[in-house]
Amino acid sequence: MSLDYAWIAFALAIFPAALGAINLRLVRGPQGAVPDGALVSILIPARDEATNIEGCLAAALAQQGVAIEVVVMDDGSTDGTPDIVRRIAAADPRVRLVEAPALPEGWSGKMHACARLAEAARGTHFLFIDADVRLEPRAAAALSGHMARQRLGLVSGVPRQVMLTWGEGVTVPMINLLLVGYLPGGGRAFTRHPGFAAGCGQMMMFERGAYEAVGGHGALRTTLHDGLKFARLLRARGHRTEIVEGSGVATCRMYRDFAEAWRGFLKNAREGMATPVGLPVWTVVLAGAHLWPFFLLPAWQAAIALAMVFGLRMAITRRAREPSWTILLHPVAVLVALAIQWTALVRFLMGRKEGWKGRAYAAPEAT
Template sequence: MIDILALLIATFPASMTAANLVLLGRAEGTPAPGTLVSILVPARDEAANIAACLDAALASAGVAIEVLVMDDGSTDGTAEQAAARAAADPRLRLLRAPPLPPGWTGKVHACARLAEAARGTHLLFIDADVRLAPDAAARMAAHARANNLALVSGVPRQRMGTVGEGVTVPAINLMMLGYLPGAGRAFTNHPAMAAACGQLLMAERTAYDAVGGHAAFRHRLHDALALSRNLREAGHRTEVVDGSRLAGCRMYSGFAEAWAGFIKNAREGMATPAGLPVWTVLLAGPHLLPWLLLPSPWAIVALALSLLTRAAITLRVREPLWTIPLHPVTVAVALAIQWTALVRSALGRPAGWKGRAYRPADGT
């Protein structure tokens, strides 16, 4: 009986994925005359990434741009590399973040200060490990205008070089496409259905200012989701598009870094006392439980459905194919991260990132 239940649960992410892969659109079009995209890069100890990030941003075509880098107390040469490029290209400005005020998280503070200094009609926030495609800024701005969107976001093509990355990073697209109705498209206009990826997020300037920008959620760690929800609550339209052809990103360099990075944001997502038991059933039921029920024919069908779901997502978002057989481990690790985050929060332990510690409730 339990094997049949596992199969029934497996139909949920499978059917959701099938619908979302059809619904997930691409940013297309030509920007309106007078559009200026401010490409905004918060950077803290990003010497390994900043040069390539800025080179890709400055290669943007099809729309007028400016590029702003906020050096947030780096100690590794990030500022020096950005300064050298700024000296050679007047479109690039290097800014220095003031000391982090009480109650703010680091990235949110840097993004708020970047927005204050930006001159653009559209604000394109990217992480330093993101490499924009030349037409990404133009296509996102055009898509926002054509569809009356206050926010356009996408998950960049995730590049992975180690098994540790392969069993952690693919969970992003699995959750977005396998479990979120509509995958963040604008027609799912309720704030609870909002979604966004902080690696690649464009906000229309007027709407961004109207909802208070990043200052409205200064204590948050999951800044992209908070901004998307705030905009929807104010009646604006937000949308997730296929980001795999707009940008690429290698988030982490191995398992330990990925583990720490995902734990940082977990308490503002799935890792809540009420929500995580439900998520455990929804994830373990179709993707892990059938392995324990072999050789039941129903369990075999459930596993086939699980792996086909993951394969369809992987192919669409252009992630490495070698990560597909690791799918059960990916789900197990994702759940381990969420439960660890919940336990750490219950014990009062803050999440740490780049020399700073944050508590999920107050951002300190």
């Protein structure tokens, strides 16, 4: 019987290892010439981002190769964020500060801020970034050029994730693992089907016409997971979307410790894996490939399964330019990811609301 279990673990490990090897060859950095007349609006929703906003703006204003404007939406900050933006805007006319109206009923905070940002934008391309993202100097040019070359409505990528604490190391790397190891095509446009679409909410560039044609952020006003939902919406409406390798385009430090990372991933888990139907399947798929083989050693099938998943993790870490020390924490990262998802599902079934940035949100209906 234990031999049968070892073969199952072996089979569960082959899938992400093989798919990951394919996706690592398919997904590359953005390439293409900037279209004539392009103006990239770099749009930044900010709520209590005093520690981040100045560095974010400095990187945004250092863009080369394409005309830009930078619009910051202050969403009820209490920590001096708007004062910092006003000071920078006084010295550089490319920067504008706008104030978010009161949050209407039925909207999540970030979606409302992004919708109002799009209304204020003048560009041909909308590049939404979080305040903790630092764009590389040619990021806007590269993304807009790639969008034109591939005829995309949306291009997105996962920035290089900066991790300095163990709490970040056992949470953040799962983003790229799931994207590379479990999404057929890795988000490339040729896959076409909405179910194979993905995006990263930290950095998303839209072609203005495509964004407006689907209703912008107003079409997804309740979501907390716009990276995933927007890519699927655009594909469902006939627009092409694509993931590019983002580690050379931008950097981001999402969280500072384990508690912050736990809360951050918990808030949107219900719109990802944490559904009553999906989570049991994901638990078998992830635990079966990445954790179960440890308990089946010394069976050779289990040893090879572990070699495959650790090899995949090493390859992803190298490509994404993540810290190599996080590889040793890989089994813990998988366990923590499943714990976050199950916690989110249980909290939903108990009627609990998730909170972020001082706001509480009802989770989406169970599916």
